[in-house]
Amino acid sequence: MRFLTIRRLATLLIAPLTLWFVPAPAALAQEGTRTPVQIVALDECDPTTFNLNIGADFCKNVALGSATTFDALFAEAKAKNPDPAWDFEPDKVTIKKGTPLIVVDQGGEPHTFTEVAKFGGGFIGDLNGGQATVPECAGGFKNLAVARTRILQGSQLQVTGLSEGEHLFECCIHPWMRVTVDVVE
Numbered sequence: 301m302r303f304l305t306i307r308r309l310a311t312l313l314i315a316p317l318t319l320w321f322v323p324a325p326a327a328l329a330q331e332g333t334r335t336p337v338q339i340v341a342l343d344e345c346d347p348t349t350f351n352l353n354i355g356a357d358f359c360k361n362v363a364l365g366s367a368t369t370f371d372a373l374f375a376e377a378k379a380k381n382p383d384p385a386w387d388f389e390p391d392k393v394t395i396k397k398g399t400p401l402i403v404v405d406q407g408g409e410p411h412t413f414t415e416v417a418k419f420g421g422g423f424i425g426d427l428n429g430g431q432a433t434v435p436e437c438a439g440g441f442k443n444l445a446v447a448r449t450r451i452l453q454g455s456q457l458q459v460t461g462l463s464e465g466e467h468l469f470e471c472c473i474h475p476w477m478r479v480t481v482d483v484v485e
Contacts, residue, residue, distance in 0.1 A: 334399040336458070339479055341451060341471070343386040343407030344368050350409065360453045361408025373427070380429040382476040388413075388469075394482040401459040401481065405451040412437075412449040412472040413457055413479075419468055422475035429476070437472035446472050 346367035350359035353370045361367055368376075368383050376383050386407070395401070403413045416436045421428030423440035441447045449472070451457045459469075462483045471477035 334396060336400040336402045337393055337395050339393065339401055339403045339413070340389045341387075341403060341405045341407055341411040341413070341477065342389060343409055343411070343474070344383070345373075345408040346370065347408065359408045363408070367408075377427040377429050377474075377476070382427075382429060382474070386474050386477055388471070388477050388479045391478065392480045392482075394484060395462075397462070397464055397483050397485055399483075401462075402456055403451055403459065404456045405453055408453060410450055410452050411474065411477065412446055413451060413459065413469050414446055414449040414472045416468050416470055419470055419478055420475065422470070422472040424473060427474060431475065434470075434475075437470075437475070440472070 343361070344363060344365075344367045345359035345361045346369045347359040347361050349370040351357060368385065373383055373386075388403075393401075405411055414436055416434045418434060420434035420437075421431035422437045423433055423443075423446070425433070437443075437446060439446065441450065449457065462481065464483050464485055467481040467483065469479045469481065
């Protein structure tokens with residue numbers, strides 16, 4: 301009798317586990333799903349100067365090699381020659397309708413990935429290189445639409461549901477960080 305009790309107990313515990321390893325039938329698989337396309341946000345903030353100017357632990361850059369100081373970033377942007385190490389990669393992508401974008405912040409500080417009607421300036425005037433702030437970036441993080449597009453260091457943002465056509469995205473903090481996404485049928 302004891303053997304039967306153990307066998308029943310084993311059946312109750314092990315049978316559900318074996319079903320977990322069985323692949324789902326094709327009928328249950330999601331149809332029309334597409335592999336996401338990744339876009340990476342990069343920057344080379346200098347932790348010492350950024351954290352001194354903005355606050356402790358703001359810049360979390362762990363990259364080896366040269367880094368952009370806080371003053372240099374603003375000076376280069378003012379001279380209309382923004383730091384090319386601060387970028388979205390790739391700058392242009394073509395995707396099929398329904399393909400999600402995954403934007404990953406591999407830089408040392410936050411960025412936004414904000415859709416705009418036309419490229420222009422962000423919400424920090426001194427980084428705009430003379431360009432006017434685009435309406436979509438106005439108000440900075442007080443603007444809920446901008447706040448929703450913020451990507452913190454080491455995190456990601458998913459963009460879905462893009463319609464067919466051309467879509468422009470920029471960082472509302474560092475407006476030279478731009479991506480053009482062409483969505484095709």
